[in-house]
Amino acid sequence: MRVTPWSVEGEIDYNKLVREFGTMMINDELLARIKKHARYLHPLLRTGYFFSHRDLDWIIDKYEEGERFYLYTGRGPSGNIHLGHILPWIFTKYLQDTFNVNLLFQVTDDEKFLYNDDKDMDEISKYTYENILDIIAIGFRKEKTKIIVDTKHIDRLYPIAIEIAKRITFSTIKATFGFNNATNIGMILFPAIQAAPCFLPSKFEGRLVPCLIPAAIDQDPYWRITRDIATKLGYYKPAQIHSRFVPGLGMHGKMSSSIPETAIFTTDEEDKIKDKISNSFTGGQATMKLQKMLGGNPENCPVFWYLKYMFEDEKSSDDRYIKCRSGSLPCYECKHALIDKTIIFIKDFKRRREEAKNLIDEYMLE
Amino acid sequence: MRVTPWSVEGEIDYNKLVREFGTMMINDELLARIKKHARYLHPLLRTGYFFSHRDLDWIIDKYEEGERFYLYTGRGPSGNIHLGHILPWIFTKYLQDTFNVNLLFQVTDDEKFLYNDDKDMDEISKYTYENILDIIAIGFRKEKTKIIVDTKHIDRLYPIAIEIAKRITFSTIKATFGFNNATNIGMILFPAIQAAPCFLPSKFEGRLVPCLIPAAIDQDPYWRITRDIATKLGYYKPAQIHSRFVPGLGMHGKMSSSIPETAIFTTDEEDKIKDKISNSFTGGQATMKLQKMLGGNPENCPVFWYLKYMFEDEKSSDDRYIKCRSGSLPCYECKHALIDKTIIFIKDFKRRREEAKNLIDEYMLE
The missing domain is CATH 3.40.50.620 (HUPs)
Structure with a gap:
């Protein structure tokens, strides 16, 4: 370290x-x-x-x-x-x-x-x-x-x-x-x-x-x-x-601009967001069969992490945790959930980013 | 060095x-x-x-x-x-x-x-x-x-x-x-x-x-x-x-604020200028008798130096040099000359320094 x-x-x-x-x-x-x-x-x-x-x-x-x-x-x-x-x-x-x-x-x-x-x-x-x-x-x-x-x-x-x-x-x-x-x-x-x-x-x-x-x-x-x-x-x-x-969307390390495929930028297009999250590392098992048998590792999963810290309340996140653990939640479901929420978030953020162009003077120290 | x-x-x-x-x-x-x-x-x-x-x-x-x-x-x-x-x-x-x-x-x-x-x-x-x-x-x-x-x-x-x-x-x-x-x-x-x-x-x-x-x-x-x-x-x-x-007015070294008695400041009063130059090291001999016999060393004399670089034209300075060398010029004469010229110079400089107080804005980079 x-x-x-x-x-x-x-x-x-x-x-x-x-x-x-x-x-x-x-x-x-x-x-x-x-x-x-x-x-x-x-x-x-x-x-x-x-x-x-x-x-x-x-x-x-x-x-x-x-x-x-x-x-x-x-x-x-x-x-x-x-x-x-x-x-x-x-x-x-x-x-x-x-x-x-x-x-x-x-x-x-x-x-x-x-x-x-x-x-x-x-x-x-x-x-x-x-x-x-x-x-x-x-x-x-x-x-x-x-x-x-x-x-x-x-x-x-x-x-x-x-x-x-x-x-x-x-x-x-x-x-x-x-x-x-x-x-x-x-x-x-x-x-x-x-x-x-x-x-x-x-x-x-x-x-x-x-x-x-x-x-x-x-x-x-x-x-x-x-x-x-x-x-x-x-x-x-x-x-x-x-x-x-x-965490980044890769297996280890923090989200970093130097590995852009592991990071979701505020300027990313919808397709890119979809691709990056679809290709994300997860805490899931190698096959659906193993996943059902052993359950996933949400602690280790950036997809779970982002859903929890950015988009879900405590209750929804706890539900997701239990389901993942039990093996009844396939990774693609979490990825879809994160894709949907991220696309909405970034779309709204981009709108506020556009508005920001007229606000720079007001925010800058004179 | x-x-x-x-x-x-x-x-x-x-x-x-x-x-x-x-x-x-x-x-x-x-x-x-x-x-x-x-x-x-x-x-x-x-x-x-x-x-x-x-x-x-x-x-x-x-x-x-x-x-x-x-x-x-x-x-x-x-x-x-x-x-x-x-x-x-x-x-x-x-x-x-x-x-x-x-x-x-x-x-x-x-x-x-x-x-x-x-x-x-x-x-x-x-x-x-x-x-x-x-x-x-x-x-x-x-x-x-x-x-x-x-x-x-x-x-x-x-x-x-x-x-x-x-x-x-x-x-x-x-x-x-x-x-x-x-x-x-x-x-x-x-x-x-x-x-x-x-x-x-x-x-x-x-x-x-x-x-x-x-x-x-x-x-x-x-x-x-x-x-x-x-x-x-x-x-x-x-x-x-x-x-x-x-050179400072001492025996060696450059004119320095850290040895104020060897330096003439633009803010010095007339009395101080007189004292400092009167006490200056010179290129003269230890006694008048020796001075007449051996002549002085203008190369080594801060009083000569200041007269030459600040106040005298080439001809006057050369005259002074020859007279000092020959032993016919006692140090006090050079000191008096330097005192008189320095006092006039500093008096005029102080006047311009006073005027400068109203010119600061014009001289400063905006």
Whole structure:
């Protein structure tokens, strides 16, 4: 298992990750505290998809004391958006709605340019535009959401980034991200650019504002070094809520743009969605006969996973689980169900993506 | 001898520096070419104060082909401005007037913040403001001069800086600037920020514009790495014209803000100027008797140096040289001459510095 912000390899042991990273598991007590303020406990919380945190309890303390926190998350625009990206954003919207808070959404075009030898700024800018449409299509509250694009808003980020950078040595960056002497100097500074939004509202409002970051756990190294220097700089440590990785439609690994046949993009045509899901790996047995005899493995099945996390309520999902286990549910039925629901979802998402084209200015930080 | 952009130590052997850095001496042929376009050959050129270059001949080729270059120089705002700073700026004005070209003047507030552990941004910003008054007081042409402050104009610099940064590894930076694992990540990126103005006009005008950098030779490492990557990025290599260091009023070393008694600041009061010059090291002998017997050493005398480079024409300076050598000129006479001229110069400079307060907006890049 190897988890960095740029790649996730091997079988993921989330318990081990929590121990190694030194984060905390989200326990029932914490879930109960969230539920107290929410209309409902989001399935992504209930089912442990968001499973780990740093200082989430402190964020709720602050909230209960009447101190409004804000949400900060981001996207590196190196390709199109797929369901694996969208899921944490849907959860972020839930947090925004539940706590009625502001959201800063950072688009790290600089990082993607610096990281990819084969990508020029024109290509990155194209994805920046396309990805912003997806972000807006999620339905974040217009008046409470600001999108930052690093190269566009660097004037706001850089003054804070150099405060941060002054406190971080190359040794720290090497140890945290596995950088070496061949790493380019833009990548070396970048962690300070990604950390800057953690302090941006505090800096500009001239008072301390707590920050909560919903993101997959592979981003944790950024917040670890940010937390290490926050107090020295006179800011709150940013709190986090960490998700697991979204599985791809292949046998292993997270949904990834680099293996497009395992990922459903928001721009995919109906035929492509049908093909990809039809060809998906499942938790089913090799033959119908074996399936009836042994039952399927829904825990291991991306088709079951997507139906459960994106499209079905607890009861329907539990029914499906039992039927699969018992061997009475052939894989094609689940695939058809996922195809139908995904096609409807993507069709609607595409419509909102189209509408987003007229909303960019309203969502962008001025 | 140790020369880096942050410190100059030991007895400077300029011939050795030219060999080590791989620059070219300015020869008589090149001086003749400059003179062809100038009304006069500036004393700082004639006397070899600006002594070394990279591609200055190419810049003149381009100029003669009708391609207008621009000048780029800079200032790190970590303290007040003294005569040692002003001298290359006066020369830069000469180049601007002679060739009728634009000037970009970069104020690297980010670097000074990142480099000095004990300085916060408030202090750096104070010096940024004060130093800008000095820059304007030099009398650069308003319509052909733009001042850039890194943290204010980072939106223009950063997109180019990341193009540059992508091509520079930590190895290169380590070897060029002597950085190590304890260097902060802001300093590590900074060479890309200082390199960015070399390409700024080309980027924004959408055509290649040659760039000539007048600066002391300790800044050369920045331009060496910039030149290495310029062609790969599709830009011209920046050309340079290098000066020697300005001597302090002490026995050795360049005029330096860190030894204020050896430096005359543009903000110094008359009494202070008088005291500092009166206490200056000179090339004179220990007693008047010895002076009359052996004669003085004007080559080694900062008082002679300042009179020659800042205040006297060739003939007066040569007279002074001969008289000093012959022993007929006591040091106090030279000191008085320098005190009188410096007081007049600083008085006038202060007046222009006051006027500069109303000109800042006109000089700043919008």
